[in-house]
Amino acid sequence: xxxxxxxxxxxxxxxxxxxxxxxxxxxxxxxxxxxxxxxxxxxxxxxxxxxxxxxxxxxxxxxxxxxxxxxxxxxxxxxxxxxxxxxxxxxxxxxxxxxxxxxxxxxxxxxxxxxxxxxxxxxxxxxxxxxxxxxxxxxxxxxxxxxxxxxxxxxxxxxxxxxxxxxxxxxxxxxxxxxxxxxxxxxxxxxxxxxxxxxxxxxxxxxxxxxxxxxxxxxxxxxxxxxxxxxxxxxxxxxxxxxxxxxxxxxxxxxxxxxx
Amino acid sequence: xxxxxxxxxxxxxxxxxxxxxxxxxxxxxxxxxxxxxxxxxxxxxxxxxxxxxxxxxxxxxxxxxxxxxxxxxxxxxxxxxxxxxxxxxxxxxxxxxxxxxxxxxxxxxxxxxxxxxxxxxxxxxxxxxxxxxxxxxxxxxxxxxxxxxxxxxxxxxxxxxxxxxxxxxxxxxxxxxxxxxxxxxxxxxxxxxxxxxxxxxxxxxxxxxxxxxxxxxxxxxxxxxxxxxxxxxxxxxx
Amino acid sequence: xxxxxxxxxxxxxxxxxxxxxxxxxxxxxxxxxxxxxxxxxxxxxxxxxxxxxxxxxxxxxxxxxxxxxxxxxxxxxxxxxxxxxxxxxxxxxxxxxxxxxxxxxxxxxxxxxxxxxxxxxxxxxxxxxxxxxxxxxxxxxxxxxxxxxxxxxxxxxxxxxxxxxxxxxxxxxxxxxxxxxxxxxxxxxxxxxxxxxxxxxxxxxxxxxxxxxxxxxxxxxxxxxxxxxxxxxxxxxxxxxxxx
Numbered sequence: 120x121x122x123x124x125x126x127x128x129x130x131x132x133x134x135x136x137x138x139x140x141x142x143x144x145x146x147x148x149x150x151x152x153x154x155x156x157x158x159x160x161x162x163x164x165x166x167x168x169x170x171x172x173x174x175x176x177x178x179x180x181x182x183x184x185x186x187x188x189x190x191x192x193x194x195x196x197x198x199x200x201x202x203x204x205x206x207x208x209x210x211x212x213x214x215x216x217x218x219x220x221x222x223x224x225x226x227x228x229x230x231x232x233x234x235x236x237x238x239x240x241x242x243x244x245x246x247x248x249x250x251x252x253x254x255x256x257x258x259x260x261x262x263x264x265x266x267x268x269x270x271x272x273x274x275x276x277x278x279x280x281x282x283x284x285x286x287x288x289x290x291x292x293x294x295x296x297x298x299x300x301x302x303x304x305x306x307x308x309x310x311x312x313x314x315x316x317x318x319x320x321x322x323x324x325x326x327x328x329x330x331x332x333x334x335x336x337x338x339x340x341x342x343x344x345x346x347x348x349x350x351x352x353x354x355x356x357x358x359x360x361x362x363x364x365x366x367x368x369x370x371x372x373x374x375x376x377x378x379x
Numbered sequence: 380x381x382x383x384x385x386x387x388x389x390x391x392x393x394x395x396x397x398x399x400x401x402x403x404x405x406x407x408x409x410x411x412x413x414x415x416x417x418x419x420x421x422x423x424x425x426x427x428x429x430x431x432x433x434x435x436x437x438x439x440x441x442x443x444x445x446x447x448x449x450x451x452x453x454x455x456x457x458x459x460x461x462x463x464x465x466x467x468x469x470x471x472x473x474x475x476x477x478x479x480x481x482x483x484x485x486x487x488x489x490x491x492x493x494x495x496x497x498x499x500x501x502x503x504x505x506x507x508x509x510x511x512x513x514x515x516x517x518x519x520x521x522x523x524x525x526x527x528x529x530x531x532x533x534x535x536x537x538x539x540x541x542x543x544x545x546x547x548x549x550x551x552x553x554x555x556x557x558x559x560x561x562x563x564x565x566x567x568x569x570x571x572x573x574x575x576x577x578x579x580x581x582x583x584x585x586x587x588x589x590x591x592x593x594x595x596x597x598x599x600x601x602x603x604x605x606x607x608x609x610x611x612x613x614x615x616x617x
Numbered sequence: 618x619x620x621x622x623x624x625x626x627x628x629x630x631x632x633x634x635x636x637x638x639x640x641x642x643x644x645x646x647x648x649x650x651x652x653x654x655x656x657x658x659x660x661x662x663x664x665x666x667x668x669x670x671x672x673x674x675x676x677x678x679x680x681x682x683x684x685x686x687x688x689x690x691x692x693x694x695x696x697x698x699x700x701x702x703x704x705x706x707x708x709x710x711x712x713x714x715x716x717x718x719x720x721x722x723x724x725x726x727x728x729x730x731x732x733x734x735x736x737x738x739x740x741x742x743x744x745x746x747x748x749x750x751x752x753x754x755x756x757x758x759x760x761x762x763x764x765x766x767x768x769x770x771x772x773x774x775x776x777x778x779x780x781x782x783x784x785x786x787x788x789x790x791x792x793x794x795x796x797x798x799x800x801x802x803x804x805x806x807x808x809x810x811x812x813x814x815x816x817x818x819x820x821x822x823x824x825x826x827x828x829x830x831x832x833x834x835x836x837x838x839x840x841x842x843x844x845x846x847x848x849x850x851x852x853x854x855x856x857x858x859x860x861x
């Protein structure tokens with residue numbers, strides 16, 4: 120990483136400014152969510168966060184439940200960092216960044232209880248719905264974590280059950296029954312550069328980050344998942360501050376989601 | 380019985396509603412998307428750029444690499460497992476051969492031009508949508524191209540020939556079906572993609588090519604307009 | 618029976634017919650096929666007498682002898698530094714061309730230019746195999762420290778610099794920042810945070826409105842509004858238009 124650029128970023132942070140003139144805890148504009156951009160998925164959402172664009176699609180599959188969870192369906196989250204979205208991403212099997220992104224978003228959704236897995240059960244021990252969420256980066260201008268979290272939840276809101284008759288799934292004739300969701304979980308990633316905390320980093324700022332904490336919280340401020348990233352350690356004080364920021368900013372992002 | 384009226388109410392030589400836009404992925408050197416109805420392809424071009432490993436380099440010209448990929452949620456039926464398949468590898472190859480004749484990469488020895496085609500939504504005709512998007516993206520990237528490349532699937536449904544088969548027609552149950560993706564370079568009228576599966580007579584094939592040519596001429600006009608729309612405003616990505 | 622179909626400043630796409638008949642001559646970006654002249658790329662039509670050429674509006678920077686460019690150091694080996702020129706090819710900067718100082722054999726080259734650092738260099742030569750020779754021996758060629766780098770389309774560089782450097786020098790005066798515009802589209806900005814931000818905003822505005830006339834006046838009004846300081850026209854002209 121270019122030490123010069125990092126020092127420069129820190130000089131700006133000292134006077135409360137970032138490279139693009141934003142405040143330290145300010146999201147880029149516009150934050151735009153488009154629901155149902157594709158008819159082939161059971162649910163989908165496209166997010167634009169500044170120049171970052173992410174597509175999330177949800178497919179429902181009928182499958183057998185896990186033997187220790189006979190009355191429950193489940194979710195599976197995949198993420199692809201497409202080479203088309205950033206020349207740094209290479210073709211091939213998912214990189215560790217893609218894997219981390221998928222697993223962090225997964226835990227945020229799973230642990231929040233926003234989706235009651237019991238409601239995904241059709242026939243105990245035999246037939247349950249598997250909710251397959253796929254996150255695809257289209258243009259990476261930084262902060263894929265938060266963009267993906269918001270779009271993933273929006274895609275779930277948009278999701279309807281496919282037809283299911285005589286043990287056969289009919290994708291061509293979707294029902295109008297939506298997934299039942301409650302407790303909206305949203306992730307906010309707070310980043311530490313030098314002694315300063317920022318949110319919504321651009322790709323340039325991401326190169327200068329010492330450490331980050333992704334905080335997933337519910338509307339009432341309850342935490343449901345966290346992930347520390349980056350090579351530098353964090354102090355207890357850092358973590359307390361970052362959690363506060365994470366909860367606060369999630370409230371702001373929640374406003375972008377459609378109601379009901 | 381005969382295929383008297385198309386399942387989708389289109390004329391026999393009418394493609395689905397088409398949409399084209401250039402400059403849709405900021406980070407790329409060139410980009411575009413193209414839609415045939417609900418089939419939607421994004422294309423992004425990176426290059427010419429360094430090519431590694433070295434043994435892939437060609438000292439007399441740059442090379443073209445194409446990667447066609449369907450997003451997991453893009454199919455009408457089941458989820459598509461990520462990672463590509465034999466089908467997507469084959470489509471990547473024929474796409475490359477469809478685009479290459481229009482390009483001249485001799486000014487860029489030892490380098491590569493990468494074309495990535497990604498589809499968020501597919502309902503038949505995905506490779507043709509991909510070629511149409513890629514062709515605009517290559518022009519957007521400022522490459523030397525003697526022509527654009529336009530592509531469409533001509534098909535046979537029972538006793539009729541149709542342009543731009545959609546999903547329902549591809550799976551028509553009451554008679555023979557043939558699917559013939561074609562790509563033309565509209566200026567020279569030369570064909571750079573031709574695949575076929577199904578049953579068609581030699582005479583019908585002549586008509587298939589004529590129908591494809593006419594449809595590709597219309598597609599070329601749409602591609603042209605999309606490119607001009609971006610650059611008339613000073614050439615900035617939206 | 619010849620016919621000129623395209624008009625000056627038309628934006629044309631590959632394969633588009635620009636002229637018919639044998640009267641006109643193809644040039645850069647256009648080619649003849651039979652009795653037609655066709656566009657050989659996306660570009661803007663420029664007619665010069667009987668020749669029709671296309672001015673590129675997109676595409677990677679194409680290095681030319683004499684260009685002064687900003688490069689990033691990507692790799693260091695025994696002979697010198699490998700740098701990113703923001704074109705299709707990287708370039709070698711040899712020890713001998715990197716500095717006028719005497720470098721001991723086996724010396725630590727990172728002391729001069731390290732990975733990730735940026736330099737201003739001049740293109741000495743481009744071979745047919747696209748090997749680019751650079752030099753840093755010359756006035757105005759040096760390492761860049763501090764500040765930030767932004768990227769603009771190389772096709773907008775002339776507008777950003779302006780006639781004889783007038784546009785970029787106006788921006789420098791208004792913002793009190795150092796600004797170096799590389800022919801390859803990389804721009805170095807250094808000054809107070811608000812100034813740097815304004816330089817970037819100004820350059821983005823020029824990129825967006827480069828096709829409109831009256832751009833210099835529009836930029837002057839913009840800068841005066843943002844800084845609250847009247848600029849007036851300066852008689853001073855930049856000595857080196859390329860460095861900006």
